[in-house]
Amino acid sequence: MKPWYARNAAKAVLLALALGAAPLVLPNEYYINILILGAINALIALGLNLLLGYAGQISLGHAAFFGLSAYATAYATTRLGLPIPVGMGLGVSLAALVAWLIGIPTLRLRGNYLAMATLGFGIIVHIFMNETVEVTGGPSGFVGIPRLALFGYAFDSDRSYYYFTAGVLVLAALFCLNLIDSRLGRALRAIHTSERAAQTAGVDIAGYKLFVFVLSAVFAGVAGVLYAHFLSFVAPSSFGFHFSVQLVVMVVLGGMASVWGAMAGAFFLTALPEALRGFEEVDILIYGAILVACVMYMPMGMAGAAAGAWRRIGRWRRGSSGQGEGGHAG
Amino acid sequence: MFAAAAQYLVSGLTVGATYGLTGLGFTMIFNTTGIINFAQGEFVMLGGMMSVFFCTWLGLDLFSAILLAVAVTALVGAAMERLTIRPIQSSSPINLVIATIGVSILIRGAAMLLWGKDTFSLPPFGKAAPIAFLGAAVQPQSLWALAITLALLTALKLFFTASIHGKAMLACACNRKAASLMGISVARMSLFSFALSAFTGAVGGAILAPITMTSYDVGMMLGLKGFAACILGGLGNPFGAAVGGLLIGIMESFGAGYVSSAYKDAFAFVVLLLLLFVRPSGLFGKAGVERV
């Protein structure tokens, strides 16, 4: 029997296979772009899922961490001429640092002030991206970002970029699964359910919330540097409130406390605009409708609905064959 | 130079009146239900946009158009509470916040669908000629805005202190269980608070529309600045919210005038962040918001 602690690694392998096979079922190469963007969004969604689904905090400004990181690596690799890995490191570090600075004062407070703080923060960052033209290039954006190249290998083809990004995503998913399946994961779920009970169990609520917030910003930061070196171009319009909301929708729709749900939600919502081509006027309406409908009828999202169905099947099977062990969704 | 300051002061107070009314709306819903309603800004937007719709497109006279717009928005608020909040009121706070975010996006999307992305303006309420005051050119609309805001605030104050419904709402704010034990229908108060907040927000939108243009997406910024006003005055303090709104309007106006107009929108949010960091209980709130 497989060791219990390696079951997440097994799941990660399955994910890797699924992601690896995806390009093979696509009708043409154009859709690789969608897959890459989907994987990048899934990275952010994984981090946001930890924050929202486990620590129970909402961030309405995650697009800002994504954007700060993208701009940082853009600036570092073009204006400062630094090597790409250094630029990427700077991008991720900046996102983490800013999250830490915002998180310290706001996560001490009871209630969801983080939602407001991140909303305000996201807007301020967006305004600065548009206005500080010398640094960011203003509304027209920042061009000429070098394509990702590591250890001498240049990821010039979209296909190779996809495999790299998918690889990062698999590692990130494994990271999250292992995290959740440990005492930190239990502590987070405890915080989400009852902060007082978590406190009496010795859990440092403020500390853990801050940790998860910074971690979610790191995920967004990694996604940001991958984005910048893929498109070779970044503009403020990608990093506004609209995208922050889309990220929340991805996590809520996918299922707030589910690693798989978050990724599924991300890929789904990345592909949706493609399907909605020609319906641009309605896309805002649809996002709003999805959010409301989800919260009202499917509060555990797609993953929760799937898990609920699975449990019902399990109970029905157990009912007809005697006692058995119940599991819990990954 | 003094004239410039007077100009900034007046325009700051004008826009601040709307922020204050928006913040007041946040506070009323929060007090009665404990929910922060992210859709509040959209009610403000609807007040302005619907006024334009009824007046310009349907040809009603200005006064009736605004009255109708405000009434319809109040209904939208009530519908929001009944259709989307009431069914999930026992959900976790996160779900409630997400629901209000969803509704706000929904309303914005519907507005875009109905009225497009253009900006519109509403004719001013009275004469259009500016009045001279301390060297500044004051638009009469500013005076209308401030006067209407003052009247509305007075009416609300009377309502809360003198009428039984108002006192019932305050009772819910203090202690919902006790209120319901006293025979107050908490559900009805909840509905009423949403309708009243929507009404208040809509008035704020209508009085501002003649001065600054309105469009389908003004709701978000107005809502956030209204929320900043709310926090500045102390979450839970209705008249603190009104004062907070005026202060934010003035800060924004002076900031845009003396520091930089490009970053104008950032001022309110910088204030919001600083408040959350340093004094989350605001100017008039009880100090010591619960710390973990």
Add this chain to the structure above:
Amino acid sequence: MPDSSPLLAVSEVSVRFGGVSALADVDFCIEKGTVTALIGPNGAGKTTLLGAITGMVGISQGRVALCGQDITALAPHVRARRGVVRTFQNLEVFANMTVLENVMTGRHALAPYGVLDGILRTPRFRAGERACREAALARLDFVGLADKKDVLAGELPYGSQRLLEMARAVAAEPLLLLLDEPAAGLNTQETKALAGLIARVRDELGITVGLVEHDMDLVMGISDAVTVLNFGAVLASGPPAQIQADPDVVAAYLGD
């Protein structure tokens, strides 16, 4: 060094909410190895005092000391790690975790591995999880819930949820376990079983118990010492028999 000071000492503690004084100058102590009960009419301030001891309620003045050391300035989770753990009157089990996971969470502070260990699945993590799991199972066995270990806590019947909270609390191996109305909602049979369980917590696990309760049979039957609160102040303190005979206490309960 033998410790003759009480395990828990609350000195001159006052708690004010706005203008209302919930606790006024309360002196209260719990001796090591006892079951000490805190009783009083509704609104006397019992739960507030529990909150003041655990740090979940702020004190306007006074001191709280554990084993002679001042813990007044410590955050609730730090006090929990020092050894003061409580259960809740309105059950706060972690409803969407299994029974076993609930108790393992109770043992959070005692699990000897860090975040990185968990992510990388190091041997320290594996050993730590295994030890945590075994200790949690032992506690579940102690309260009699071992056969329900994989059930979602939210699906347990009320009485079992109470037992679960107890198991979760003792899993932390505290010095002091504070029980907030543990018999609320239990029938006579369950209450009797609870009494036995509390005695075993004191005798077998060596945990001192502080008990806030309304059920007089339970209190008088199991306590070594009783303190009576009324209107936020201490009315009487002593062995159960003495308290039962105290005319002030009787008057406070029956009203005058």
